Amino acid sequence: xxxxxxxxxxxxxxxxxxxxxxxxxxxxxxxxxxxxxxxxxxxxxxxxxxxxxxxxxxxxxxxxxxxxxxxxxxxxxxxxxxxxxxxxxxxxxxxxxxxxxxxxxxxxxxxxxxxxxxxxxxxxxxxxxxxxxxxxxxxxxxxxxxxxxxxxxxxxxxxxxxxxxxxxxxxxxxxxxxxxxxxxxxxxxxxxxxxxxxxxxxxxxxxxxxxxxxxxxxxxxxxxxxxxxxxxxxxxxxxxxxxxxxxxxxxxxxxxxxxxxxxxxxxxxxxxxxxxxxxxxxxxxxxxxxxxxxxxxxxxxxxxxxxxxxxxxxxxxxxxxxxxxxxxxxxxxxxxxxxxxxxxxxxxxxxxxxxxxxxxxxxxxxxxxxxxxxxxxxxxxxxx
Amino acid sequence: xxxxxxxxxxxxxxxxxxxxxxxxxxxxxxxxxxxxxxxxxxxxxxxxxxxxxxxxxxxxxxxxxxxxxxxxxxxxxxxxxxxxxxxxxxxxxxxxxxxxxxxxxxxxxxxxxxxxxxxxxxxxxxxxxxxxxxxxxxxxxxxxxxxxxxxxxxxxxxxxxxxxxxxxxxxxxxxxxxxxxxxxxxxxxxxxxxxxxxxxxxxxxxxxxxxxxxxxxxxxxxxxxxxxxxxxxxxxxxxxxxxxxxxxxxxxxxxxxxxxxxxxxxxxxxxxxxxxxxxxxxxxxxxxxxxxxxxxxxxxxxxxxxxxxxxxxxxxxxxxxxxxxxxxxxxxxxxxxxxxxxxxxxxxxxxxxxxxxxxxxxxxxxxxxxxxxxxxxxxxxxxx
Numbered sequence: 001x002x003x004x005x006x007x008x009x010x011x012x013x014x015x016x017x018x019x020x021x022x023x024x025x026x027x028x029x030x031x032x033x034x035x036x037x038x039x040x041x042x043x044x045x046x047x048x049x050x051x052x053x054x055x056x057x058x059x060x061x062x063x064x065x066x067x068x069x070x071x072x073x074x075x076x077x078x079x080x081x082x083x084x085x086x087x088x089x090x091x092x093x094x095x096x097x098x099x100x101x102x103x104x105x106x107x108x109x110x111x112x113x114x115x116x117x118x119x120x121x122x123x124x125x126x127x128x129x130x131x132x133x134x135x136x137x138x139x140x141x142x143x144x145x146x147x148x149x150x151x152x153x154x155x156x157x158x159x160x161x162x163x164x165x166x167x168x169x170x171x172x173x174x175x176x177x178x179x180x181x182x183x184x185x186x187x188x189x190x191x192x193x194x195x196x197x198x199x200x201x202x203x204x205x206x207x208x209x210x211x212x213x214x215x216x217x218x219x220x221x222x223x224x225x226x227x228x229x230x231x232x233x234x235x236x237x238x239x240x241x242x243x244x245x246x247x248x249x250x251x252x253x254x255x256x257x258x259x260x261x262x263x264x265x266x267x268x269x270x271x272x273x274x275x276x277x278x279x280x281x282x283x284x285x286x287x288x289x290x291x292x293x294x295x296x297x298x299x300x301x302x303x304x305x306x307x308x309x310x311x312x313x314x315x316x317x318x319x320x321x322x323x324x325x326x327x328x329x330x331x332x333x334x335x336x337x338x339x340x341x342x343x344x345x346x347x348x349x350x351x352x353x354x355x356x357x358x359x360x361x362x363x364x365x366x367x368x369x370x371x372x373x374x375x376x377x378x379x380x381x382x383x384x
Numbered sequence: 385x386x387x388x389x390x391x392x393x394x395x396x397x398x399x400x401x402x403x404x405x406x407x408x409x410x411x412x413x414x415x416x417x418x419x420x421x422x423x424x425x426x427x428x429x430x431x432x433x434x435x436x437x438x439x440x441x442x443x444x445x446x447x448x449x450x451x452x453x454x455x456x457x458x459x460x461x462x463x464x465x466x467x468x469x470x471x472x473x474x475x476x477x478x479x480x481x482x483x484x485x486x487x488x489x490x491x492x493x494x495x496x497x498x499x500x501x502x503x504x505x506x507x508x509x510x511x512x513x514x515x516x517x518x519x520x521x522x523x524x525x526x527x528x529x530x531x532x533x534x535x536x537x538x539x540x541x542x543x544x545x546x547x548x549x550x551x552x553x554x555x556x557x558x559x560x561x562x563x564x565x566x567x568x569x570x571x572x573x574x575x576x577x578x579x580x581x582x583x584x585x586x587x588x589x590x591x592x593x594x595x596x597x598x599x600x601x602x603x604x605x606x607x608x609x610x611x612x613x614x615x616x617x618x619x620x621x622x623x624x625x626x627x628x629x630x631x632x633x634x635x636x637x638x639x640x641x642x643x644x645x646x647x648x649x650x651x652x653x654x655x656x657x658x659x660x661x662x663x664x665x666x667x668x669x670x671x672x673x674x675x676x677x678x679x680x681x682x683x684x685x686x687x688x689x690x691x692x693x694x695x696x697x698x699x700x701x702x703x704x705x706x707x708x709x710x711x712x713x714x715x716x717x718x719x720x721x722x723x724x725x726x727x728x729x730x731x732x733x734x735x736x737x738x739x740x741x742x743x744x745x746x747x748x749x750x751x752x753x754x755x756x757x758x759x760x761x762x763x764x765x766x767x768x
Contacts, residue, residue: 022667026525128668130521134514137689141410266674269650283406283685284512284675290650291671301667305521314698 018300128298512682
């Protein structure tokens with residue numbers, strides 16, 4: 001039927017194919033036609049019968065019939081340019097691209113408003129977990145003061161193997177790669193960069209201002225070893241890589257840190273590739289959302305729901321950029337586990353407990369922490 | 385300004401006043417005017433300066449300026465009639481009334497569609513937790529096969545005091561009443577009726593068919609005693625009152641039961657007046673939502689968000705009533721804890737472990753369970 005709503009998908013990778021597959025097989029999506037798909041690999045033609053595969057983005061941008069562009073390439077600069085061009089051409093955009101949204105949320109939100117189209121990115125954080133839309137809802141009448149989350153499926157999968165199945169870090173990473181949870185180059189995941197982008201997006205929405213992602217401290221899990229694993233288990237705790245974001249008036253503090261979690265804490269129950277996001281707000285109190293944070297279908301599901309929302313004219317994120325936010329540290333005092341580099345020592349006054357191969361600090365300020373962490377091979381913060 | 389959107393609130397109780405308060409104090413709600421409030425107690429005039437207090441619903445129904453009616457009386461038949469009249473008068477309705485929605489979801493959904501208005505009820509389940517809208521989103525492209533939840537703040541508060549603070553059932557209930565979490569007559573909460581209504585609403589949406597709430601088995605926590613408390617603690621488990629709902633093709637099974645939860649299960653971490661809802665679906669896998677399930681402001685917050693959604697023409701629940709559902713039991717085999725009534729015995733073949741004052745069954749069918757539970761004073765199911 002010519003009355004179908006025509007869309008295009010950019011990139012037929014894991015998520016892009018998931019979107020294609022759901023649309024093709026869902027009764028609810030029968031009013032939608034995937035008219036064109038952008039992919040460099042023309043051999044993929046065989047798996048998308050009836051849809052035109054193109055290699056030049058202009059074939060899509062110049063197609064006036066196409067109303068919605070689904071960006072699932074996950075590229076940096078090129079994805080950004082494609083999204084921008086789409087909005088300027090008055091096409092709505094759905095994307096899972098956390099890098100682009102984290103860096104350009106204010107500019108792209110302005111552009112979509114000026115062109116009177118939609119820009120939705122539910123899939124950019126938490127895979128299949130609905131969090132972006134609920135957060136835009138919450139901030140309408142609440143002040144958000146804290147967000148905490150396990151936002152990366154790869155690292156959580158690895159830590160689950162280590163802490164539940166007694167596997168080493170390298171074996172866990174290998175298994176994650178075999179299962180498709182970790183990329184060939186897993187650096188962005190393991191060092192916390194992926195979570196930097198995600199907590200920046202959530203914080204930008206929550207605090208109504210752009211966050212400079214370069215100001216976010218992050219320490220990943222690449223340096224964890226078997227000694228740490230044994231030490232942490234002995235303490236009866238579990239290690240999780242946790243993103244945290246706090247706000248006091250116009251001061252915000254964002255970081256990604258290995259964190260020691262008690263076994264009666266809900267964060268300790270979030271395992272494998274699952275994610276959790278906890279949001280504290282003034283009227284609503286604490287809300288938590290959890291589910292699969294990675295994988296083809298949960299992510300594609302979030303994208304398809306965004307496509308539906310555009311067609312039904314329901315969701316519309318109104319990004320307010322009204323706060324001048326400085327990433328800084330609040331006056332929190334925290335306790336830390338440290339395994340120091342060889343021949344390094346720290347002053348006794350900071351130490352609560354010292355063992356052969358690790359130490360636990362008293363509650364110290366972030367400034368004190370900053371000095372000590374330079375001498376450390378690995379650390380983890382005791383979560384409150 | 386005469387361009388303000390005019391609404392009316394029915395009932396200025398705990399939640400109704402919360403809605404009034406948020407609207408009056410929120411920048412985002414400045415385009416909304418609460419024109420009239422229905423309440424029998426005219427002395428409340430003093431606390432709602434500038435808003436007209438009326439005692440006759442016809443004063444609201446006949447007011448053509450009023451576009452949205454917020455029903456927070458929590459009554460049965462009278463609330464139902466008010467909602468119906470409002471829809472027929474082409475006014476949109478927002479309600480927290482789980483009883484009315486559970487009983488009349490199909491009829492009222494049809495009525496609102498015919499009159500081309502909105503009917504939103506996010507606050508009817510889970511207080512401030514967004515679950516109704518996400519569930520309507522999920523079912524568009526997913527098949528839901530299971531929902532589980534701690535859906536009642538009162539009973540969860542009481543069980544938390546018993547299991548974490550070593551309080552007796554009666555002291556816990558008293559504390560809940562003092563804190564305003566339990567009503568003067570707490571029967572509907574304690575015996576699981578409140579949860580019956582909530583799981584019926586979620587199941588109706590999830591499985592796209594009306595659920596006969598009389599077909600839902602429920603066993604509350606009024607019969608728990610100190611012996612049970614000691615026994616369950618000795619097993620290293622925690623007791624939670626849990627609603628469960630499963631579907632296999634056109635067969636559904638719904639029940640509310642005291643359930644024994646392991647301490648590494650996320651349900652054991654949901655304490656005090658908090659709720660959790662877990663939804664399993666075909667594409668998205670398992671999603672969990674948790675937060676404050678009771679209390680003036682979280683509930684009022686959900687209602688205010690629904691008002692905003694109507695004004696911004698965003699949310700619109702499309703309730704599909706396409707399945708002929710029979711509440712029945714699936715072939716699940718489960719283990720149970722039983723404390724029998726005096727002089728009652730059950731056949732040895734069902735028993736895995738027998739102690740002086742309780743017994744634990746082998747895995748038994750629901751039919752076998754049904755026969756045994758008649759002889760029991762209290763029971764709890766071992767949660768998988």
